[in-house]
Amino acid sequence: MTGAMVTGAPETTGYGGTLAAEAARFAALGWMRGTSGNLSVVTGRDPVRLLVTASGLDKGELRPGDMVLVDEEGTAVPGATAAGKPSAEAALHARVVRLTGAGAVVHVHTVASVAMGRRRPGGIAFRDLEMLKGLGRSAHDEEVVLPVIRNSQDMSVLGDRLEAALDPGVPAVVVAGHGLYAWGADLREARRHTEVVEWLLELQLAEERGR
Amino acid sequence: MTGAMVTGAPETTGYGGTLAAEAARFAALGWMRGTSGNLSVVTGRDPVRLLVTASGLDKGELRPGDMVLVDEEGTAVPGATAAGKPSAEAALHARVVRLTGAGAVVHVHTVASVAMGRRRPGGIAFRDLEMLKGLGRSAHDEEVVLPVIRNSQDMSVLGDRLEAALDPGVPAVVVAGHGLYAWGADLREARRHTEVVEWLLELQLAEERGR
């Protein structure tokens, strides 16, 4: 494999098994229906390398080899993997990594993120919730706004929107009519951020319904 | 077994195990409650043969032998299977196969499909949703209408309604007060289409509630 490895990181094969297990976990929650969504983990920083789940496969049944190694543009690294082409969205994963220094990125299609993204195109505000501490924010007297960006099939356009909307204190973005991106220093932290943001969105949706 | 097999297709026994596993997967999602729904897979094209889940059994506990082989009318092929009678709906599965060339058909009873079918008897419109790409449609600037047809116990009447309502660009139909039919080139694609359409319906139902 090309590039310097993150200290202590396992080889690509090991990453593949970890990504497959993590995808199956999110799929079991119903957040990756219809083969939607994708996960990535950074396997090298110089040059940047991400292992990304291959597109078109059921995310509950991935095997360790169903991953694609991509560079900092999200382009497949020639010869490195045999699992077909990466999702076009691999480019957005790579952009998130470059912008935030994240070590792992989770993209899921949840009903709550799409429903709330359509209702709050300017961003979704939360405050006075203990769960905000899971994002490293305060549970009191502070408004946290989850950015919402318009969808696009052009990953450079989508990436520019993400960069413009990014709040350094919020490790997630909702793409309207599309789904949720969340990230973290590693897959474990990216999972926590994903679960926290989805919980906040489900709460908000429940509160909207009751009004 | 009679009829030419699809290239590379396993024998009927293998199909039975695959159908049983697929049914158990949908049952675990709560989409086949009370023994409802049925799945089929095309095992031959000349003449047409479908293996269909037998009626009256819990769809979460089917065994590979709990299937019936039917012809292009949905009638059981004499001597081919021992699992009792096919559901009357086998005739609709066969009609879908003849009309669309599908290789597999999924019929499930989900709350969202029935609730939305009752609200939108003229069809359920979606637009500007990334998830529409899972049906081979555009995520932008295009309205996709999921057809809704009235229910009937006469499969030829129901089949005529399905044929009249069919949109070649939408691999699914909602039967009002009944449930959802979706199909694809094989069971894997039929699953993807089923999950995508159900997700769209759940989103729509969530948005209806919040208005």
Added chain:
Amino acid sequence: MTGAMVTGAPETTGYGGTLAAEAARFAALGWMRGTSGNLSVVTGRDPVRLLVTASGLDKGELRPGDMVLVDEEGTAVPGATAAGKPSAEAALHARVVRLTGAGAVVHVHTVASVAMGRRRPGGIAFRDLEMLKGLGRSAHDEEVVLPVIRNSQDMSVLGDRLEAALDPGVPAVVVAGHGLYAWGADLREARRHTEVVEWLLELQLAEERGR
């Protein structure tokens, strides 16, 4: 064991394992939270004997021996079982068996049954739904009313209300503020009726919310 056995019926120990597995299945659906609900199966008809799940235990973790054998009044048969006292509701199970000839009774505490029972104290009407066929009724042009009775801690009062409200064509009753009773010729049919009625209630609740 006293009494004639149902033809082909396994011994009590076998019933215990079957009841435990069935209870675990309903518990996994979230319909028996907080140790609530109970299941019974008829093990003899002359005299009437029912094996009922013991009260106070987590319904997802019953062992085959966690059952009590009761007579046609719901009273524990002396010496027959060691699993402590039956739920007071065993008397209502026995009453359902005497009134309907059922071979198995399911009682669960679902949110949908309690919410709908409170909204429709006079009964919950359904029509034009394919799912009604799962109760042996027509999917068209017929109104099916699920009876709702007021709750009581006196099982003879509750039994009288059930007897007065019983519709011979509907194998289920909602107890307002309490939960759902459903029954069938055997555990398999009682499961199907339970799932069908719960599905109907969840649909109705979803439709109420959206109005």
Added chain:
Amino acid sequence: MTGAMVTGAPETTGYGGTLAAEAARFAALGWMRGTSGNLSVVTGRDPVRLLVTASGLDKGELRPGDMVLVDEEGTAVPGATAAGKPSAEAALHARVVRLTGAGAVVHVHTVASVAMGRRRPGGIAFRDLEMLKGLGRSAHDEEVVLPVIRNSQDMSVLGDRLEAALDPGVPAVVVAGHGLYAWGADLREARRHTEVVEWLLELQLAEERGR
């Protein structure tokens, strides 16, 4: 280990495995998303000792050793455990134990408890529900009010609020914008109380939506 053990209680290692399994069970219900919540069990009374789940870990994947032994103030007992620091909330667990004599405390972050706590800052009233018997209360003609207290990051402030709001007949408290605390004589009873209260909150939220 210091302190007298509860009669018949297993050693700390055994408690760790039990706590880990119990946490995994609540996590599977979606009530401990994003590493939120914590569980504790009393391992000694004189002096008071609680084993508490460690903070920051996925509650679905705890190992028996991922627990911290704390004293009656919720402070880690030096040398007793190696699993890092306890959650600050361990102090509230200890306070609940001192106030109520509970043998186990469950704290979960459920959407229903947070949504209802925000709607009913003065307490959430229930009546005429069979499920109330799971809290040792009457199913008829009695109003049971689940206390709601304001959130705080200062555990002594939060504990004072809990003490002031505590109803001796209700083994649970909602912390507004935060989650649910429930307790019992042992983990089994604490689980039952947690499930009963959460069921009541889900019912109430469903009824709010339909109005």
